Every structure is written in structure tokens, then in C-alpha cells.
Amino acid sequence: MITDQNPGWHLRHKYQDLPDIFYSSVGPTEVAQSKIVLFNETLAEELGLDDTLLRQLPDIFTGNQLPDESKPIAQAYAGHQFASFTMLGDGRAVLLGEQQADDGRLYDIQLKGAGRTPYSRGGDGRAALGPMLREYLISESMHGLGVPTSRGLAVATTGEKVYREEVLPGAVLTRVADSHIRVGTFQYARQWGSKQDLQALADYTIDRHYPEIAEDENKYLSFLHKVAERQAALIAKWQLVGFIHGVMNTDNVAISGQTIDYGPCAFMDRYDRQTVFSSIDLERRYAYGNQPEIGAWNMARFAESLLILIDEEEEKALPQAKEVIQNYLSLVESYWLDGMRAKLGIVDKTDEDKVLIERLLNLMEQHRADFTNTFRALTLLQFDPASRLFQAKAFQTWFQEWQSKLALQSMTVTEAYQLMKQHNPSVIPRNYLVEKVLDEAVSNNDYQPLYDLLAVMQNPYAYTEMQEAYAADPPDEAYQTFCGT
Known part of the structure; x- marks a missing residue:
């Protein structure tokens, strides 16, 4: 039930029916000031939550205030990290409980960056704003792409600093998953x-x-x-x-x-x-x-x-x-x-399909062609005349064989291209775009570029005019990512 005090929380704690070796009871660590900078209205609705009321409760998303019936815990687990086995656990996350949606399904509600736990292993238990925005953006993009994923309900800043290689603004991600049970x-x-x-x-x-x-x-x-x-x-x-x-x-x-x-x-x-x-x-x-x-x-x-x-x-x-x-x-x-x-509009399966596909991929690798935009060009039949791949004789031979295959199928060629549109995204969260919008948000407190990219990634298969600006080949420069801990 949604009331003035409760925006629709129906938290269950079935994981805590397990033996207590699997978790430790621990609450979030209080922060200086809570401010919501990203909020997922669509996901809130799916969870049976009142997004308008939740927006008025920023302390929920940093752990300063707990939802009704919350019994926070940190989960214990181990893992092979780069093939080396070690004891781990939620070192900077607490599970508030399992939200029971209207259809009866359970969804873990977890605060990531909520402070130290018994599994922190000397860490501060906190998270920086940039990595939390990044997880929210990439996970929502994956959802739009149709890839099973955890999702972000909100990102809230804490008014505090975290110390990594440099001093960074702190934040907490509210992560929603079918569960956090791992190998x-x-x-x-x-x-x-x-x-x-x-x-x-x-x-x-x-x-x-x-x-x-x-x-x-x-x-x-x-x-x-x-x-x-x-x-x-x-x-x-x-x-x-x-x-x-x-x-x-x-x-x-x-x-x-x-x-x-x-x-x-x-x-x-x-x-x-x-x-x-x-x-x-x-x-x-x-x-x-x-x-x-x-x-x-x-x-x-x-x-x-x-x-x-x-x-x-x-x-x-x-x-x-x-x-x-x-x-x-x-x-x-x-x-x-x-x-x-x-992705190639093939519906009548044959044993030769794999050879055709591998030939294309080999040509793409040989000519350093962009993965997403190659399939986008094939879907739209729009080929950049400056592209080494599309000008190569071997590609042109491949293209004619592919076209012949499409022409002989049980579905029409037009239907084949419609199928391709459903499986070849027009846009992805390009690495350089991700870094650009995150820098604007973290360094300049300007979230509009991030909001715009999120809007584009809600339906990456739409092939809209708005997506054209995000679909260009990226600059030719090295790119590296870093762990957020």
C-alpha cells in the first residue's frame, strides 16, 4: 500500500532464512547530505513504488533513512579473481531487502557505496560519483539493448569526499537485481x-x-x-x-x-x-x-x-x-x-551460415571496421565511401553472396531488413561519449548530456533522427577503464 509515509515498499527478507554464515546484519553508514541526481521512474513503477513520493525522500537512497520493514545485511561470498581464490563479501554494499512487486516477483534492493561492512577488508566502503553514474548508465543501456542486467533505481550524492588516486565526490547507487546470489x-x-x-x-x-x-x-x-x-x-x-x-x-x-x-x-x-x-x-x-x-x-x-x-x-x-x-x-x-x-536477416538456416558470418567478421577485423556501425550500414544499406572495408573487393564479393541468400529466403528481403533493425542497434553507449557525459556531470555538475544519452539508449533499435548524432564512428584514440573501488 502507498501512503504518505510509505511509497509502496513491500520488503521481504527471505535470504535471511538461510544459515547466518551467509550474511552479516549491518546498516548503512550515515552521510552528510543526500541529493538524488538520477532517478529511474520506469523501474520504480515496475517495482510498485510511487516515484513522486520517492523523489521527496533522498535519504532513502544514501541509507540515512531506511524503508519501512528494512533489515539491512551484507552478503558473504568468495570468488576466483583473475583465477586466484579468495574470501570476499559485500565490502561496500548493503541489501535493504527484497521488494515484492505486484506480480509477486522478488527484487533485491541494494545500496552500493553505503559504508563499511565486516567484509570491507580495510576499504572505506564508499563509492565515487563517477563509477556509480557509469554503472547506472551502462546497466540501463544494456537493458535497452535487451541484455539481462541488474539496474539502477537511483544515484544520490552524499555531500562527502572519497579518497582514491584523487579526491572525488561520493555517491550511492541503489541497485536492483533479481538477486545478488553469485557463483x-x-x-x-x-x-x-x-x-x-x-x-x-x-x-x-x-x-x-x-x-x-x-x-x-x-x-x-x-x-x-x-x-x-x-x-x-x-x-x-x-x-x-x-x-x-x-x-x-x-x-x-x-x-x-x-x-x-x-x-x-x-x-x-x-x-x-x-x-x-x-x-x-x-x-x-x-x-x-x-x-x-x-x-x-x-x-x-x-x-x-x-x-x-x-x-x-x-x-x-x-x-x-x-x-x-x-x-x-x-x-x-x-x-x-x-x-x-x-543481425544479417537470415531466417532459413543452413550449415554454410557460420562460414558466411565468419568471413564477414574476418574482413571487419582485417580492415579495423567498427563493429556496431558495420551492421548498422548493412541494415540501412548505407556505406561510407571512405571505408576500407566497404571498398575491399573481398567485401563486395561477400556482399553479393549475402544478397543472393536473402533473395532466396522464405521471407521477403524487406522483411529481412526489418528483422535486422530489431537486432542491430543504431547506437551503443560509445566509450568516448560515456566519458564525456560523466565528466560534465562530475566536474561541471551538468547532468543534461547524461540525461540525453540515457534517453537515446532507452530504445537503441529505434533508428531515430535523434540517434544520428550518437552513431558516428568514434575518434581513433586509446581507451582504458578502471575499477571503481
């Missing part, structure tokens, strides 16, 4: 909990995300299958829009199948399978072309955590789990291939 949560349970703890976590997660398998003969093996399927579909979507997560550690892999924890992420401009933006990924572990294989590696770590539940004799569970992991890369390729077919 690392299961690794933590397997390493430091009992079998009963692990089983309780698995049963809770199945009930929340995969209730359809609850009665399966071996529901924990089915659980592994389901999570692997969702991860495969997710990473295929990343590849199809040129998204590079940047830090695919197991603690950043959500069991729900959503993209989560946007740190040094970015979108690829020129097509290059070895593209890396993260300043800390010196060995290119998480390069664009490696993301499917790293996904398989992460799923193998998840499978290891579940072995004892799949079969009490783990050696009997091992071949069953291996089969799931071995099939994982085939799943990713299947989802990716279907997506690439759609």
Missing part, C-alpha cells in the same frame, strides 16, 4: 560451510529462480544445467552487441543469469577479438574473444561447488557435471549463431 556464494558455502549450508543455499536459489525443477529426480544436476544455459545465453548476447565485461571473476557471475557488477566494462568499437579495456587485465584474460571460454571456466567452478549435492559420492557426480560443462561452449555458439543470423 562465488556457492564457492563460499562449499569452502567454509557444511553440506547442509550448501544445500540450504541451493534449495533457496532453486525456489527463487528455477522453481520448475524443484521436483526433478536430481534437481541439483538440473540446477547446474539451468544456470549454464542462462549464462551461455547471456554471454552470447554480450558478444552480439560487442560488450566486454572486463572482470569476469566468479564473484561477478550472477546465478540468475543477469549481468552484474559493472566495473571496468566497455563496448568494443573496432572489431578485434583481443580487445581489452581494463587497466588491470594485463594478460587479456577477459578479452572480448575470450568471454565464452571464461564463462565455461566459471561454470566449471560452479559445478565443483555442487558435486556433493549431485551425488554423495563426488566421483560419480563428476562425469555428469563434466558433460554439462563440455556442452556449454556449444550452447554459447548456438545462441550466438542464431543471433548473428538475425
Whole structure:
């Protein structure tokens, strides 16, 4: 119920039914002054919240004031960070509870940058304004692109400074996710909990995300299958829009199948399978072309955590789990291939489709062509005469073969181009544009460029006149991203 005092919070705390090794009760740390600088009206409505009333309660979004019935906690988890296993946990985030929407679904409401917790490991528990604006912008862009993702409900400044390499304005992001249960949560349970703890976590997660398998003969093996399927579909979507997560550690892999924890992420401009933006990924572990294989590696770590539940004799569970992991890369390729077919307007599948697609990608890589704008040009049949790719004889040969294929399909060529429009974004949050709007907001307190970019990214498949200004090829300059902690 929405009242003058309650804007529609229906917070539940089902995660706290788990054994207490999985969390610590801890509240946000008070800040000097709360001011909302970004607010997601559409998401508030989806959550059953009154956006007008919420806007009048900025202290909710920094933790100075808690929603009714809130019981804040920090979650415990572990993770392989660049393949090194360690104990982690919410070092600067608190979970206020699970908002129950009108349709009965639960959504985690988390304050990121809310202060120290038992898992802070010497950190200050705070977040800088720039990275919080960036996560809000990129996650909303991913939502517009049709990629499963956590989302931002609000960003609020704190009136305080945070100290990194330089002194920066502080902020808190209110993050909404299907849950914050990670592969690392299961690794933590397997390493430091009992079998009963692990089983309780698995049963809770199945009930929340995969209730359809609850009665399966071996529901924990089915659980592994389901999570692997969702991860495969997710990473295929990343590849199809040129998204590079940047830090695919197991603690950043959500069991729900959503993209989560946007740190040094970015979108690829020129097509290059070895593209890396993260300043800390010196060995290119998480390069664009490696993301499917790293996904398989992460799923193998998840499978290891579940072995004892799949079969009490783990050696009997091992071949069953291996089969799931071995099939994982085939799943990713299947989802990716279907997506690439759609990007090229192909509906009548043949075995030759992959060869046609790979030939185009190889030509794009050879001529350093922009990933998004190449598919945009094919969708609109508008080719830059200065483009090395489009002037190449090999491309022209490829183009004629592709056109011949479209002409022989069961759908019309016009329908094929309409399909392409639905799968090739006109715009992405270009790295240089993201940095520009964030600098204007943080340095000059001018949020209008950020609002404009967010509006453009709400429907990146619209091909509107307004999007034209955001669709140009980026400047030819090096770009690097940094972790926000």
C-alpha cells in the first residue's frame, strides 16, 4: 500500500532464512547530505513504488533513512579473481531487502557505496560519483539493448569526499537485481560451510529462480544445467552487441543469469577479438574473444561447488557435471549463431551460415571496421565511401553472396531488413561519449548530456533522427577503464 509515509515498499527478507554464515546484519553508514541526481521512474513503477513520493525522500537512497520493514545485511561470498581464490563479501554494499512487486516477483534492493561492512577488508566502503553514474548508465543501456542486467533505481550524492588516486565526490547507487546470489556464494558455502549450508543455499536459489525443477529426480544436476544455459545465453548476447565485461571473476557471475557488477566494462568499437579495456587485465584474460571460454571456466567452478549435492559420492557426480560443462561452449555458439543470423536477416538456416558470418567478421577485423556501425550500414544499406572495408573487393564479393541468400529466403528481403533493425542497434553507449557525459556531470555538475544519452539508449533499435548524432564512428584514440573501488 502507498501512503504518505510509505511509497509502496513491500520488503521481504527471505535470504535471511538461510544459515547466518551467509550474511552479516549491518546498516548503512550515515552521510552528510543526500541529493538524488538520477532517478529511474520506469523501474520504480515496475517495482510498485510511487516515484513522486520517492523523489521527496533522498535519504532513502544514501541509507540515512531506511524503508519501512528494512533489515539491512551484507552478503558473504568468495570468488576466483583473475583465477586466484579468495574470501570476499559485500565490502561496500548493503541489501535493504527484497521488494515484492505486484506480480509477486522478488527484487533485491541494494545500496552500493553505503559504508563499511565486516567484509570491507580495510576499504572505506564508499563509492565515487563517477563509477556509480557509469554503472547506472551502462546497466540501463544494456537493458535497452535487451541484455539481462541488474539496474539502477537511483544515484544520490552524499555531500562527502572519497579518497582514491584523487579526491572525488561520493555517491550511492541503489541497485536492483533479481538477486545478488553469485557463483562465488556457492564457492563460499562449499569452502567454509557444511553440506547442509550448501544445500540450504541451493534449495533457496532453486525456489527463487528455477522453481520448475524443484521436483526433478536430481534437481541439483538440473540446477547446474539451468544456470549454464542462462549464462551461455547471456554471454552470447554480450558478444552480439560487442560488450566486454572486463572482470569476469566468479564473484561477478550472477546465478540468475543477469549481468552484474559493472566495473571496468566497455563496448568494443573496432572489431578485434583481443580487445581489452581494463587497466588491470594485463594478460587479456577477459578479452572480448575470450568471454565464452571464461564463462565455461566459471561454470566449471560452479559445478565443483555442487558435486556433493549431485551425488554423495563426488566421483560419480563428476562425469555428469563434466558433460554439462563440455556442452556449454556449444550452447554459447548456438545462441550466438542464431543471433548473428538475425543481425544479417537470415531466417532459413543452413550449415554454410557460420562460414558466411565468419568471413564477414574476418574482413571487419582485417580492415579495423567498427563493429556496431558495420551492421548498422548493412541494415540501412548505407556505406561510407571512405571505408576500407566497404571498398575491399573481398567485401563486395561477400556482399553479393549475402544478397543472393536473402533473395532466396522464405521471407521477403524487406522483411529481412526489418528483422535486422530489431537486432542491430543504431547506437551503443560509445566509450568516448560515456566519458564525456560523466565528466560534465562530475566536474561541471551538468547532468543534461547524461540525461540525453540515457534517453537515446532507452530504445537503441529505434533508428531515430535523434540517434544520428550518437552513431558516428568514434575518434581513433586509446581507451582504458578502471575499477571503481
